[in-house]
Amino acid sequence: MSKNASYWTANLRLVAVCMVIWFVCSYLFGIVLVEPLNNIRLGGYKLGFWFAQQGSIYVFVALIFFYANRMGKLDREHNVEEE
């Protein structure tokens, strides 16, 4: 059981890190801080606008694959993989 408990703790830590990134790139950059960020330009895009309509989506995709990959590693390290 303690083996599974440490697996679960490691999982929760990973999820927490991912959720922070998820929150920052969408809610923080795309909504809360949109006005200050809009003073910075990315080509024709205002940066806050870019995060809200483009950037956050790219980050979400990367985030899921990063999570899936790290979880695969955790599964192996803790020996809880499926047969």
Added chain:
Amino acid sequence: MELQTLTYMVVGATFALYIGIAIWARAGSTKEFYVAGGGVHPVANGMATAADWMSAASFISMAGLIAFMGYGGSVFLMGWTGGYVLLAMLLAPYLRKFGKFTVPEFIGDRYYSKAARIVAVLCLIIASVTYVIGQMKGIGVAFSRFLEVDYNVGLSIGMGIVFFYAVMGGMKGITYTQIAQYCVLILAYTIPAIFISLNLTGNPFPQLGLGGTMAGSDVFLLDRLDQVLRDTGFAEYTTNVRLSLTNMFMYTMSLMIGTAGLPHVIIRFFTVPKVKDARSSAGWALVFIALLYTTAPSVAAMARLNLMSTIEPTPGEYMVYDERPQWIKNWEQTGLLGFEDKNGDGRIQYTPDAATNEMTKVDRDIMVLANPEIAQLPNWVIALVAAGGLAAALSTAAGLLLAISSAISHDLLKGVFKPDITEKQELRASRLAMAGAIGVAGYLGFNPPDFAAGTVALAFGLAASSIFPALMMGIFSKRMNKEGAIAGMIAGIGVTLFYVFQHKGIMFVPSTAFLGSMPENWFLGIEPNAFGAVGAIFNFAVAFIVARLTAAPPEHIQHLVEDIRVPAGAGTAVAH
């Protein structure tokens, strides 16, 4: 070739393809009907999930809404993609490990209670039927345009086709058809976007074109659009906030949580072979979704720019009504676009001021379908867009109807009221339930509560406030018991329904709205479409308080929770 004929041909050919696949994979047993034998590859599953997920709201409606909302429309873009992060990390792998057919089944087992299962079924039906109303709106718009009939006639024809289509195959038919549908819909969305981006900016990638300069000039496209809108008195595109930043925050949150709470998407992750496939499958689904979602903002901004220059070709010179282009005449026929020459000068003024504005009706849901016509693209592109819109609406409607019918036949009938029912009777009951759901949703679709994407947003709010918290707490809190979960679901969906109904009418019939859709009565300025997030918070809070005050769940349930947290030992999805 004439557009009408070409549209019939392209739409007909794609339909023949879907129906062909559905017949070829016609469901035999109940297990195949629901989960396709649990053997679908993650990439294939991701693609099918993307088709299932991207509905009339994404395809037909969303870019049109963004075109008129500008920056405020970002809530749809972030909200409908960010939910996959929640799904991949908080739900999908655990529900796959649990290994059952339906969402209420998980809730019933985890909370060791038939009552919890029934409450989950009811929440699921309310959210899904609302969602289907949104699809019906989209289907009605598409059919009315391409058959050149009134919206209501288009909707009636659409209902018939959805019924035939959904009843034919089960999940298996749907999984393979949905892969075909994804291909049709993504081509139909991106091809016109590429053409339009090339026309306006010279860049074939719409995502880059949107941030680029206008062709043959060094003015950025978005700056030009802001300029044009400012000059006509409209709000600037790139900074136009939807009501308030608080409202946008809650709206996005509501859509994200709802994404992770909608049964027809969750059910997808029961069909992958392994727990680790459930994680990557969510990623693949989002890749395929992102292809459309990163294109949509370009479609939106470019459509708005093209619309503005159609109505006002040179500054101060408005379009002469009698010289209006063919696409305007076509859409006038559907009753979704209307003009009124208030000052009698024979020209159409388009302004933000209701007193002088002469484009009196422009249904947002027509923008994507009209876009290739506005940009004067070749007829085959227009026909393809029609086929894509219908693919999007049909695939989602079918997936939702399957979730509704399995909730009724599998969870209510077989699971609770008549456990001794035969497989054949269960299948028949599920088909009857589908017919009933189409009837109700279609009927309410004659008078939809909002544009397609707005209606769908309401459905997400309802799912967010009820299903998601119950699932998440079931996995992440061993202490959560049946009393807490049931009270949470009822409180969450109750408060959301109450808020929505008091502003939008009971069952969305506008005359029964007892507070009217009045912004001054909105809680913290949050519009009804965005209220699901508040409902979800309410759900969590009530559930935790009630669970604290009542007994902990029994030992074997706590073991069950420990068990679903580790991937080892997951079999294929099994029946009882």
